[in-house]
Amino acid sequence: MESTNQSEALRWNARLATSASFILVSIMIACVVSTGVQILQLINPAFQGGYLIPICILVGLEASSGQRRMKYYSFPQPEWIAYRIAEFTVLIIGLRFLFYWLNGIDQLWVDLGSWPESFLESVFNREFMLALFLALFAWGANHILAEELLLMEADENRLNVEMMGVEVEERSAAQQNLRDTVVFIGSALILATAVVRFASRSDPAAQAATLVTQINVIVYFLLALVLFSLTNFSVLRMSWVIQHGQIRKEVASRWIFYGLVFITLLAILASLLPTSYSTGFLTTLSYLFYGLLNVLRILISILLLPFILFINWIMSLFRSTERIEAPAPLQQPIIPPNQPLFQADWLEVLKSIVFWSTLIGLAIFSIYYFLKENRELAARLKRLPFALELVSFFQRLIDWIKRINHQMTATITAGIERLRRSPSEQPSSFTWGFTNPRNLTPRQRVIFFYLAMLRRGSEKGVPRKAGQTPYEYAQTLEHALQLPPDVTVAPSVDINEEIDSLTEEFVEARYSRHEVTSEQASLARRYWEHIRHVMQQWLHSRKLNT
Amino acid sequence: MGKFFWFLLILLVFLAIFIGEAGDFVLPLLYLLLGAFIFGRFWSGRVLQRLQIKRDFVSHAFLGEQIPVKIQVANSEWLPIIWLRLRESLPIELAPADTLHQVITLGVKGKAEFLYKLDCRRRGYYPLGPLSLYTGDVIGLSNPVRVYGPEYLTVYPKIISLAKVDLVSHSPMGTLRHIQPIFEDPSRVLGKRDYVAGDSLRRIDWKTTAITNRLQVKIFEPSIALETAIFLNQNIQEFDRRTGHDDTELGIIIAASLANYIVGLRQSVGLYTNGKDPLHDSVTALPPRHGRGHLLRLLEILARLQAGVAEPLVQLIYRQSVHLSWGTTVVIITNHVDDELFDGLFQMRRRGMDSLLLLCGPVARYSEIRHKASYFGFPLYQFHSEQDLKIWRV
Numbered sequence: 001m002e003s004t005n006q007s008e009a010l011r012w013n014a015r016l017a018t019s020a021s022f023i024l025v026s027i028m029i030a031c032v033v034s035t036g037v038q039i040l041q042l043i044n045p046a047f048q049g050g051y052l053i054p055i056c057i058l059v060g061l062e063a064s065s066g067q068r069r070m071k072y073y074s075f076p077q078p079e080w081i082a083y084r085i086a087e088f089t090v091l092i093i094g095l096r097f098l099f100y101w102l103n104g105i106d107q108l109w110v111d112l113g114s115w116p117e118s119f120l121e122s123v124f125n126r127e128f129m130l131a132l133f134l135a136l137f138a139w140g141a142n143h144i145l146a147e148e149l150l151l152m153e154a155d156e157n158r159l160n161v162e163m164m165g166v167e168v169e170e171r172s173a174a175q176q177n178l179r180d181t182v183v184f185i186g187s188a189l190i191l192a193t194a195v196v197r198f199a200s201r202s203d204p205a206a207q208a209a210t211l212v213t214q215i216n217v218i219v220y221f222l223l224a225l226v227l228f229s230l231t232n233f234s235v236l237r238m239s240w241v242i243q244h245g246q247i248r249k250e251v252a253s254r255w256i257f258y259g260l261v262f263i264t265l266l267a268i269l270a271s272l273l274p275t276s277y278s279t280g281f282l283t284t285l286s287y288l289f290y291g292l293l294n295v296l297r298i299l300i301s302i303l304l305l306p307f308i309l310f311i312n313w314i315m316s317l318f319r320s321t322e323r324i325e326a327p328a329p330l331q332q333p334i335i336p337p338n339q340p341l342f343q344a345d346w347l348e349v350l351k352s353i354v355f356w357s358t359l360i361g362l363a364i365f366s367i368y369y370f371l372k373e374n375r376e377l378a379a380r381l382k383r384l385p386f387a388l389e390l391v392s393f394f395q396r397l398i399d400w401i402k403r404i405n406h407q408m409t410a411t412i413t414a415g416i417e418r419l420r421r422s423p424s425e426q427p428s429s430f431t432w433g434f435t436n437p438r439n440l441t442p443r444q445r446v447i448f449f450y451l452a453m454l455r456r457g458s459e460k461g462v463p464r465k466a467g468q469t470p471y472e473y474a475q476t477l478e479h480a481l482q483l484p485p486d487v488t489v490a491p492s493v494d495i496n497e498e499i500d501s502l503t504e505e506f507v508e509a510r511y512s513r514h515e516v517t518s519e520q521a522s523l524a525r526r527y528w529e530h531i532r533h534v535m536q537q538w539l540h541s542r543k544l545n546t
Numbered sequence: 547m548g549k550f551f552w553f554l555l556i557l558l559v560f561l562a563i564f565i566g567e568a569g570d571f572v573l574p575l576l577y578l579l580l581g582a583f584i585f586g587r588f589w590s591g592r593v594l595q596r597l598q599i600k601r602d603f604v605s606h607a608f609l610g611e612q613i614p615v616k617i618q619v620a621n622s623e624w625l626p627i628i629w630l631r632l633r634e635s636l637p638i639e640l641a642p643a644d645t646l647h648q649v650i651t652l653g654v655k656g657k658a659e660f661l662y663k664l665d666c667r668r669r670g671y672y673p674l675g676p677l678s679l680y681t682g683d684v685i686g687l688s689n690p691v692r693v694y695g696p697e698y699l700t701v702y703p704k705i706i707s708l709a710k711v712d713l714v715s716h717s718p719m720g721t722l723r724h725i726q727p728i729f730e731d732p733s734r735v736l737g738k739r740d741y742v743a744g745d746s747l748r749r750i751d752w753k754t755t756a757i758t759n760r761l762q763v764k765i766f767e768p769s770i771a772l773e774t775a776i777f778l779n780q781n782i783q784e785f786d787r788r789t790g791h792d793d794t795e796l797g798i799i800i801a802a803s804l805a806n807y808i809v810g811l812r813q814s815v816g817l818y819t820n821g822k823d824p825l826h827d828s829v830t831a832l833p834p835r836h837g838r839g840h841l842l843r844l845l846e847i848l849a850r851l852q853a854g855v856a857e858p859l860v861q862l863i864y865r866q867s868v869h870l871s872w873g874t875t876v877v878i879i880t881n882h883v884d885d886e887l888f889d890g891l892f893q894m895r896r897r898g899m900d901s902l903l904l905l906c907g908p909v910a911r912y913s914e915i916r917h918k919a920s921y922f923g924f925p926l927y928q929f930h931s932e933q934d935l936k937i938w939r940v
Contacts, residue, residue, distance in 0.1 A: 175686070179551070187554050193571060194561055214571035221575055225582060225685060232686030240631065240649050247649045251629055254651040258628045259684040266585070270577035275570050359573075362580055363559045369583075370552040 017234050018153045024227045026060030029141045031216040033134050038209040060142035067146040148178040152234050171235045182224050193217050229259040274355040284352040442521035443509045449528040450506035474503040495534045502527040586683030591690050593627045594681050599694045606700045607666045617660045627652040631680040637672040640664040669703040671850035702845045704799045708807040708938040714900040734767035772813040773834045774875045776801050779859040780821030784882035793907030794853035797879045802848050809841040818866045820856040863890045872898035879904045883915045
């Protein structure tokens with residue numbers, strides 16, 4: 001029962017996806033027809049074909065559904081022939097009546113009168129033939145694409161056969177054919193739009209047509225992306241079903257959601273990126289070059305600044321006190337007006353840089369992938385005499401850029417790491433042996449004496465381990481500094497107490513916010529001196545023992 | 547994507563460069579198509595590359611156990627995974643009815659978990675995986691694949707609990723009691739008795755003598771040490787063609803059961819076999835050792851062992867027996883006995899070793915072999931199936 005429900009759901013989903021694809025395809029073909037109408041209107045301004053766009057959508061939908069109906073029939077079969085004849089008859093008659101309805105029904109009565117003498121001339125006149133041509137184009141294109149779409153659809157019977165491994169439908173091939181056809185029609189649409197764009201240069205009346213054709217191209221390709229996404233999901237889902245994969249319910253909904261997000265983001269990105277330029281390529285390059293030179297000049301100035309200041313100071317020592325007559329002012333050169341020396345609007349320059357770099361990047365990328373897809377051509381090109389040197393040069397260039405990138409990344413990472421490090425992890429600001437404690441604040445002095453204890457402890461073989469708290473280290477040090485019973489230091493000194501006190505002082509100085517007095521610092525110094533003394537004794541006794 | 551797509555891109559680039567004013571529709575289109583291509587590839591490639599996969603399972607199991615395997619998949623990226631197909635390849639001997647083959651979707655930082663159970667129906671060393679992961683972008687421009695390498699599960703061979711096996715040994719002073727007084731162990735004092743003329747002075751228990759005021763001597767318990775070396779034949783050429791596969795498996799079960807029995811007696815056992823170990827190229831030689839840890843090592847080797855064309859067992863015996871110590875009991879598990887093997891057994895006897903012949907499966911000229919073994923004093927047993935081991939289960 002469950003498997004029957006699943007199979008029913010699968011069939012229903014597949015039909016839904018194919019129907020959605022039929023609608024998309026019919027709108028896409030309507031965009032092409034719309035461009036065709038614009039071109040025909042430019043050629044023959046009397047031609048009015050606006051009404052053909054909804055008609056072509058309907059014709060396209062009819063062609064797709066007819067294709068589904070005739071899926072199991074082929075050309076010589078009488079059912080197929082009968083259906084197609086009926087289909088075309090209805091199409092021609094319907095279009096003709098629509099033509100009469102739009103141009104006025106009186107025309108029908110006039111034509112009816114002339115049918116006995118000149119039937120063909122009155123019915124199939126030039127305008128009607130143009131409209132019929134576009135409608136037939138829409139029918140044909142939809143028919144071809146629907147054929148591929150139906151090959152990708154899940155048919156329960158075929159699916160069962162495929163799941164048993166008897167016969168496998170080439171859905172991927174159908175998908176590829178569909179893409180090729182869509183891209184091919186799209187390329188023709190682009191060329192047609194470019195032609196209209198050219199025509200609009202000389203003919204101001206074609207401005208409106210240009211806008212319409214451009215919108216048609218964009219809409220066509222946006223819908224094509226949606227169609228590709230839909231068919232991709234259909235093909236993938238069928239392959240998962242055939243391979244007995246369990247498909248989670250949310251996959252389909254997430255696919256639609258992420259697909260729409262993806263295409264919307266792309267559309268936004270495409271609309272945001274620069275589409276025109278105010279500065280030519282070479283001028284932009286010169287701006288870049290001069291910009292880099294300026295940066296270099298500033299860097300050199302900064303580097304040489306101390307030296308220049310030093311020279312100035314030396315020179316000032318030998319400056320004469322006598323007043324020197326100022327020389328007569330030189331005549332200022334006259335800068336010709338309207339000749340700015342690389343003074344441009346920085347925003348425009350930036351836009352141009354983005355534009356040109358994007359365009360060149362895209363060109364290189366397209367050529368690279370084109371050669372990657374056509375390996376034979378790439379292999380032929382590689383055999384050319386200069387190609388090897390060129391490839392080697394580019395390889396070296398890429399290696400160099402990679403190396404520089406690696407070094408820069410390492411430097412930046414190290415810098416960020418240094419900045420991120422907490423103050424306690426950073427190397428101490430004390431410079432051992434050169435710091436005069438008298439110049440330090442009482443808080444710094446306490447810390448200084450504690451760090452001195454750490455340093456000396458480390459030298460004596462009791463280093464502080466990473467992660468050891470001051471109190472833990474104090475215990476370790478106390479345990480290590482157990483003097484032999486025969487060694488006496490001073491009757492009043494209890495080394496453990498001294499270490500504990502210095503540790504307490506340090507913790508207070510390091511972590512408290514209240515003021516540390518100079519008395520506390522003096523006390524810390526006294527503790528440290530006692531500890532140092534004991535450490536020396538301890539070391540001496542160890543040497544004697546060994 | 548097809549050649550037309552690249553043709554279209556080149557056409558667009560051409561138009562963008564050479565027809566400057568056409569840029570207002572050409573460039574957005576170029577951005578749209580190349581954006582779909584680049585971003586689609588980047589998206590699916592990156593998320594699959596950064597996908598974190600973990601397979602949790604117990605790597606060793608006994609026969610008949612069910613091992614749960616948990617696969618965790620985590621998306622560590624800020625990009626969702628639109629679809630992800632996971633397919634786990636499993637050995638047919640262990641595979642459950644529903645193998646892992648799922649299509650899922652993972653959100654940003656999303657996680658998924660899959661659980662399946664393996665039936666350890668047969669001993670062996672099995673790869674779990676590889677786990678193949680497929681994904682792609684919405685348009686279908688790229689379909690990257692990632693393979694998460696296999697991990698291995700060892701299923702120990704069947705062990706039949708044995709109660710009493712007649713393993714002979716002439717190695718004195720061990721931990722096993724013996725009836726022959728020749729193997730008296732001076733560390734095992736059984737009792738005391740009055741001195742009899744001829745008793746060694748070393749046997750006199752001076753403390754007891756002082757207490758009882760009579761000369762007392764110690765009585766020692768005889769004991770033997772059982773150091774066993776199992777020679778397991780896995781050379782398929784020395785087995786019957788029809789039953790070879792079952793016979794080699796039976797040999798492995800016998801070897802595992804014997805090893806378990808001997809370790810249970812706290813004695814040492816070793817294994818020498820000409821079978822193929824997938825982890826090692828060389829012939830397996832595991833010298834006799836004590837303990838459960840050693841037994842597990844031995845069982846692991848037996849679990850991995852594969853019968854195949856290998857060097858004859860006799861050559862293995864000649865090569866490895868020189869490393870065995872005096873008094874070792876050699877257990878030969880094979881299906882093929884000839885004069886050469888008897889020669890080898892004789893040589894080992896001369897070096898102070900005892901031998902036991904265990905035949906797996908039907909053997910040609912069995913009565914002749916039994917006669918020879920009986921004549922030369924080599925204990926011989928034949929097993930046709932696991933049930934025949936009941937003679938040692940009493």
